[in-house]
Amino acid sequence: MPNEITVSQCIIQFLEFKGIQSIAGVPGGTILPLYECLAASNIKHVLARHEQGAGFIAQGMARSSGNVGVVFVSSGPGVANLITAIADADRDSIPLLIFSGQVPLSLKGTDAFQELDTESIVKTLVKKVYSIEDPNRIPMVLNEAYDLALEGKKGPVWIDLPKDIQTKLISVPDLFCAHQESIGSINPIIQWYPDGDHNQTQTLENFCFEFTHLVKNSKFPLLYVGGGARKECKQLREFVKRTQIPAVTTLMGLGIFEKDDPMNLGMMGMHGTIAANEALGLCDLLIAIGVRFDDRAIGNKDTFCPNANIIHIDITANEIGKIKQPDLSLQIDISVLLPYLLEDKLIDEIRKAGCKNEESFSQMEKWKQIPEIHPAKDLILSLATTISNHDHFILTDVGQHQMWVAQYYPFSKPSQWITSGGQGTMGFGLPASIGVSLANPNVPVYCFTGDGSIMMNLQELATLREQNLNVKIILLNNRHLGLVKQQQDLFYGNVYSGSEFHFHPNFSMLSESFGISYLLWEKDQNNEMLESLFNSEGPAIVEIKIPSDWGVYPFVPGGKSNQEYILDLVNT
Known part of the structure; x- marks a missing residue:
């Protein structure tokens, strides 16, 4: 048995020991040594189509399981593309381990190809960032970073790895120290x-x-x-x-x-x-x-x-x-x-x-007892009735659809509900749903999204189809950025600057191009087809066209007290 292993081998062995089953990522030159070792592992790699998507996939795995999600990206643009998903994880206290490639130590600080000062850029978005320059530190860093992601208020932890460091030999570490076995050994705060x-x-x-x-x-x-x-x-x-x-x-x-x-x-x-x-x-x-x-x-x-x-x-x-x-x-x-x-x-x-x-x-x-009269309520409750009563996850993107689901969906337990809260990140829903389904392959996943949000990480439809996951996307299409338009209705004299989409994709053809089942549904019509689609295996998209004048009410304007709510547009 060899007395030495590479840093990359050490990382993969550590993740295997911690029970990591899937890693989301997008490879590039500076992280290929780590990917070479990943290829020899039983850990599944999920190739996202964009680093932001990879970050949200890892989030979905972490949010639905309570375990640490792991993501691999390369240096430079890979790091920059990932930042939005990490900022989102930080605000919502989601435990992630991020491994990023970095240019070799000899090139750091020279503005080398695809070099960014990762540590300076991400340090305010994570619980801690480690820039590895001494390969012998990696066993300690791995244990500390994993525990830190789960300790107290959970959150992301970042490890930046120069390419040459990944191939350095270190002594075979004792990764199984008793005091580092699990976060459970840390005293409650x-x-x-x-x-x-x-x-x-x-x-x-x-x-x-x-x-x-x-x-x-x-x-x-x-x-x-x-x-x-x-x-x-x-x-x-x-x-x-x-x-x-x-x-x-x-x-x-x-x-x-x-x-x-x-x-x-x-x-x-x-x-x-x-x-x-x-x-x-x-x-x-x-x-x-x-x-x-x-x-x-x-x-x-x-x-x-x-x-x-x-x-x-x-x-x-x-x-x-x-x-x-x-x-x-x-x-x-x-x-x-x-x-x-x-x-x-x-x-x-x-x-x-x-x-x-x-x-x-x-x-x-x-x-x-004040009645909640809104067409969105009837729509959400109708969809909830169609969704089976067995265990399932409900995710949303960010926008009016998110608020309608929050207001009206009859959640039976908090773990059933997954959304982007503190950052309110459009583009969250689709890739996060992929992560949820990967971590819970036998549980149906339903993702409510809007025509604005779905376009922000649309490329991950390819990842969804490639993985053939049981994710049903419910697309509420009002041809606008709905919450933006609503505020323009209320406070900006109906000046719709930048809130209306003047080109509208054909989502039926789009679904077909990705090999994903599609249904255009209207409330109380084609219910049998909807139920059949929801009960089928694999991904599907259900498009529901809604009027652009539907608002989300009650609505407390920014800066007002919670009792100064608007009940509808007419009474403003």
Whole structure:
């Protein structure tokens, strides 16, 4: 058995040990040594048609599995093309490992062919970037980078590899160090604010005492739950059921609570429900869990929850107090805290205090009864009925279709819902769906997109067909950039500058050219054909033509409070 292996062999062996089954990428000259070793591996390589697509494919694998997604790209334009997908992963806390080729060490800094200063360019978009100049560092870097991607608030980690470094020989490393076996060995992050008590049990008991005191003395407490709490869906549902504290969720928190739960007021924010946004204005205690007080969620930060004390629980210290200063806070993995919040003694104390503001709860019920009359609701619900009840994933691109799905689709669990949240990246849906399907080959994947978004990574239809994945693309075609047009309707005097497409692809012919099944569908027509297509194996595109004057309502204009929503264009 050889005592030495190359850096590239070390990387591939490490990824095999970590259970990586698929890698998305686009090769080029500076990363070919790594690709040579990948060819001898059992790891599947998915050849994307663009590096941005590769990044989103890796994201889809990571978002749907909870594991690290891996992407390989070459130097220069390969790095530059990947940046959008990595910025998106960073904002939504998606664990990725990125391996990029780089010019040989002797050429670095000379403006060599396809050279970029990768470290300087990407350092603000990732948790850490490693520029490898000493080949003997690679075993340590691999272990550290993998753990870092999964530690605390998850995110992307970048390893930049000069071409000559990839072929250097190093001693066969012990990749299987016990202390580096898994992220589970890392202690949960716990920090008490403001007293700084470092005893874990005492810290949690102190926090729960203060938490209970604030809840008991509030008249209208409200949970504000986001994507950072998705994995604790079961316990959060139990907490709400037992305490009868109502909840609102962010876009990324959809599915944490069942849609028909009477305590679930729905999505808050720019396109949130009336009940959710009005409740935020009335509550006197806001319990924020796994959220970052994003502007699309809270509207005007100065008028957000004007009458409320705030409890903020998050895994990242930097998020606490960044936008809104809390009255009580805890930096912790919510999975560690929830068992304490569910203790019978704490629940009994909260329930004994009971609801002291029947008027607010009565008003809440009235808000929930306001009818949501919109043709998009009927369309989304009709499609949801056609989609089988068994496990499936719903993805979206970014635009009006995304908001309609968020508003109306009956998600049964948060893991079912995948979208680009913090960056709001058009072009996300198609390649991310490929990644989801690769990681979950037996689960149907449905991707809602628009005629604007689909064109931004259209080339990945070739990747989809090549992999022959069970992804059904639902294309809502209004021949416009819909959200742009809607804002031009509302605020720019109907001046449609740059929002209308004057050339319209024939998506039927386009689908045929990629060898993908196609159906033009109208609501309540060709339902048997739609159901048959959805139940078929392999990819398909369903095009639905909709009017360009459909808007997304309610709509809270930027800079306004959540209670200053517009219900329709007529009443602006």
